[in-house]
Amino acid sequence: xxxxxxxxxxxxxxxxxxxxxxxxxxxxxxxxxxxxxxxxxxxxxxxxxxxxxxxxxxxxxxxxxxxxxxxxxxxxxxxxxxxxxxxxxxxxxxxxxxxxxxxxxxxxxxxxxxxxxxxxxxxxxxxxxxxxxxxxxxxxxxxxxxxxxxxxxxxxxxxxxxxxxxxxxxxxxxxxxxxxxxxxxxxxxxxxxxxxxxxxxxxxxxxxxxxxxxxxxxxxxxxxxxxxxxxxxxxxxxxxxxxxxxxxxxxxxxxxxxxxxxxxxxxxxxxxxxxxxxxxxxxxxxxxxxxxxxxxxxxxxxxxxxxxxxxxxxxxxxxxxxxxxxxxxxxxxxxxxxxxxxxxxxxxxxxxxxxxxxxxxxxxxxxxxxxxxxxxxxxxxxxxxxxxxxxxxxxxxxxxxxxxxxxxxxxxxxxxxxxxxxxxxxxxxxxxxxxxxxxxxxxxxxxxxxxxxxxxxxxxxxxxxxxxxxxxxxxxxxxxxxxxxxxxxxxxxxxxxxxxxxxxxxxxxxxxxxxxxxxxxxxxxxxxxxxxxxxxxxxxxxxxxxxxxxxxxxxxxxxxxxxxxxxxxxxxxxxxxxxxxxxxxxxxxxxxxxxxxxxxxxxxxxxxxxxxxxxxxxxxxxxxxxxxxxxxxxxxxxxxxxxxxxxxxxxxxxxxxxxxxxxxxxxxxxxxxxxxxxxxxxxxxxxxxxxxxxxxxxxxxxxxxxxxxxxxxxxxxxxxxxxxxxxxxxxxxxxxxxxxxxxxxxxxxxxxxxxxxxxxxxxxxxxxxxxxxxxxxxxxxxxxxxxxxxxxxxxxxxxxxxxxxxxxxxxxxxxxxxxxxxxxxxxxxxxxxxxxxxxxxxxxxxxxx
Ligand code: 0A1
Ligand code: ZN
Numbered sequence: 025x026x027x028x029x030x031x032x033x034x035x036x037x038x039x040x041x042x043x044x045x046x047x048x049x050x051x052x053x054x055x056x057x058x059x060x061x062x063x064x065x066x067x068x069x070x071x072x073x074x075x076x077x078x079x080x081x082x083x084x085x086x087x088x089x090x091x092x093x094x095x096x097x098x099x100x101x102x103x104x105x106x107x108x109x110x111x112x113x114x115x116x117x118x119x120x121x122x123x124x125x126x127x128x129x130x131x132x133x134x135x136x137x138x139x140x141x142x143x144x145x146x147x148x149x150x151x152x153x154x155x156x157x158x159x160x161x162x163x164x165x166x167x168x169x170x171x172x173x174x175x176x177x178x179x180x181x182x183x184x185x186x187x188x189x190x191x192x193x194x195x196x197x198x199x200x201x202x203x204x205x206x207x208x209x210x211x212x213x214x215x216x217x218x219x220x221x222x223x224x225x226x227x228x229x230x231x232x233x234x235x236x237x238x239x240x241x242x243x244x245x246x247x248x249x250x251x252x253x254x255x256x257x258x259x260x261x262x263x264x265x266x267x268x269x270x271x272x273x274x275x276x277x278x279x280x281x282x283x284x285x286x287x288x289x290x291x292x293x294x295x296x297x298x299x300x301x302x303x304x305x306x307x308x309x310x311x312x313x314x315x316x317x318x319x320x321x322x323x324x325x326x327x328x329x330x331x332x333x334x335x336x337x338x339x340x341x342x343x344x345x346x347x348x349x350x351x352x353x354x355x356x357x358x359x360x361x362x363x364x365x366x367x368x369x370x371x372x373x374x375x376x377x378x379x380x381x382x383x384x385x386x387x388x389x390x391x392x393x394x395x396x397x398x399x400x401x402x403x404x405x406x407x408x409x410x411x412x413x414x415x416x417x418x419x420x421x422x423x424x425x426x427x428x429x430x431x432x433x434x435x436x437x438x439x440x441x442x443x444x445x446x447x448x449x450x451x452x453x454x455x456x457x458x459x460x461x462x463x464x465x466x467x468x469x470x471x472x473x474x475x476x477x478x479x480x481x482x483x484x485x486x487x488x489x490x491x492x493x494x495x496x497x498x499x500x501x502x503x504x505x506x507x508x509x510x511x512x513x514x515x516x517x518x519x520x521x522x523x524x525x526x527x528x529x530x531x532x533x534x535x536x537x538x539x540x541x542x543x544x545x546x547x548x549x550x551x552x553x554x555x556x557x558x559x560x561x562x563x564x565x566x567x568x569x570x571x572x573x574x575x576x577x578x579x580x581x582x583x584x585x586x587x588x589x590x591x592x593x594x595x596x597x598x599x600x601x602x603x604x605x606x607x608x609x610x611x612x613x614x615x616x617x618x619x620x621x622x623x624x625x626x627x628x629x630x631x632x633x634x635x636x637x638x639x640x641x642x643x644x645x646x647x648x649x650x651x652x653x654x655x656x657x658x659x660x661x662x663x664x665x666x667x668x669x670x671x672x673x674x675x676x677x678x679x680x681x682x683x684x685x686x687x688x689x690x691x692x693x694x695x696x697x698x699x700x701x702x703x704x705x706x707x708x709x710x711x712x713x714x715x716x717x718x719x720x721x722x723x724x725x726x727x728x729x730x731x732x733x734x735x736x737x738x739x740x741x742x743x744x745x746x747x748x749x750x751x752x753x754x755x756x757x758x759x760x761x762x763x764x765x766x767x768x769x770x771x772x773x774x775x776x777x778x779x780x781x782x783x784x785x786x787x788x789x790x791x792x793x794x795x796x797x798x799x800x801x802x803x804x805x806x807x808x809x810x811x812x813x814x815x816x817x818x819x820x821x822x823x824x825x826x827x828x829x830x831x832x833x834x835x836x837x838x839x840x841x842x843x844x845x846x847x848x849x850x851x852x853x854x855x856x857x858x859x860x861x862x863x864x865x866x867x868x869x870x871x872x873x
Contacts, residue, residue, distance in 0.1 A: 338401020509565030614684030765799020
């Protein structure tokens, strides 16, 4: 169905809604194609709002009847909602609408997935359920009655009456409509309980399809650990008698924090050692924590409008990262987050989709659930904490919860608690929220008679959002080492506020070696003209684990760039340095595994274009392959020992210790496969009793062009497990050589299991192609064409997932003229598609701009 022409909405146009809501009563009579929703809403005038016409959002609804104070009315109905005259004081609104959940393939509003009814209302899905002021600043207490022939009927809050066929739920906490949820189906629960610090017993249920009961234990344990952590670290307790989580197979995102009833993509909650990798377990743990933490940062305190999305998302990502760092390894988590930031956020901030952490205009809010809002939003909070210190941060958060509980607020309100606690002026710091683009930070140094000066210059490339970027406040963590590798200056946070600024350190016996931007203290690109000797020195000696890893990464980037552009040989300083780190048994295996990982090919492409070079995807791919081969040769003598020391013989546990060993084992196995033609990997594949090893071994085999038999056997073994088959789809594409990636993807789109309307399967296939850098950028444009074909096909079914996947084209201006022309042609073809959704129209328009 065609969306109406997209309209641009501006932050500066914010006006409060003219009414407050005292209560909402909803009755759902569930039916596959004709669900009836009856609403009864008590409105009263909002004394703080300007006079306005009464307007309720509503989309794709059939209005059966509407009444005000018991009198039938005939409202004016448009594509976006309805309006009508209303009494001057309080009044009761009643309406009955009909909706068709079965034909709701967009997975927004009320829809059916595998026979189960479920909802997704963030950001603006509630308006597809009934007429309502569907905006986050309208908070209300909901009572929900559900009628339907299902054994399990769930909604937000606490149950009042619950049974097959009928249930009533009451949520005592006022909430915006985007946090509404309803689930009905034939589900089974994995149940447990949690005692809060103040002694309230909370029933915990993880609801799944029959057959998935065996995949719940880990999610439940993660939930309990998150609940305890939020009490201990943030003093936040849970506030209802029950907490329900439901797993659904068809879901556009990872999960959703609906009050008391979180709904999860099954890939983000179901886990077992046989079917899930260590990375899956860790992701599940962090998503469960993330959604749970939203109960305070998002639900109790919510956003005034969608421009403030980072208020809840940046803070909640920051909190879930703290949780993972606390219960696993802090340096490993930090490094993984920076890799992720560079892979997803830096390219976004560097291209046509660049926007500030708090955007000031949008057409479709669903297009702003981005790495900038989430991950850069979390980085901004990390900088704030670094600048004010841990105890001021803790005090500010206490004040935040006390002052704003039950309110819908803005970034200004958030910053106000920091200003009040610290008496700092955060006006300049606020630019992190309003300015787009990644700052480049360059460094010069001078040394003489014991005095050492670092001079920093910051520069943010102008973009359409920020044509004239101003200097930002950048916390730069610095430590100094002497030539023996001893630390002569412990980490200090330098606070840079000017475009160019110098910092001097006195009393040094010799010229130090600086370790700059320790712990990645700010989301910037450090442009340091240091040489590879200095990088090799820091790789060997830096006392900051992040910067030690970063030195290796920088060396890898340099050598790969030289290999790809000049045909240079691999830098021996890199190979020697990596070998020393790898042999250092004092270092955590997970950390050593990260050291063996090479920069992603898209990271290298950004790195090259930052230096004014045009990245050649095929040359980058070849460079990565040769460097991996050189690493394998270099480590030939060491690999057997490393493999032997890191094989896990105990019963499988998805904890940090075991998964770190498996990560190092897997990285070593990949190198070994280049020396033994995959024979050890084949043996490990045959013996594997957990998915980490099974999939890891299969990946090693495919990478050396082996594993055809194993690939077939894997399918036969797992054909009934949809989440494992997603991995089977994705791995073949990820591991395909650039010349075969498009053909492999095309063949898989013809596979009987390619259920393309399921977002997970679509992403496992087309998403995997976009992640195969050289394959997607095949010089003949076939990757672009295949993706465009499928985006055009998916758009009428699921515009939101289609729009997200358009981001694969965002970096197009980086590449050569021929590739730009090929991508441009596909963008034009998508744009010319009749009845293109508003979501995709906005994305394509921005990408082409
Ligand atoms: N708030 C959720 C993510 C989410 C956002 C949008 C959705 O539909 C458009 C669904 C989920 C989170 O941060 O986890
Ligand atoms: Zn979130």
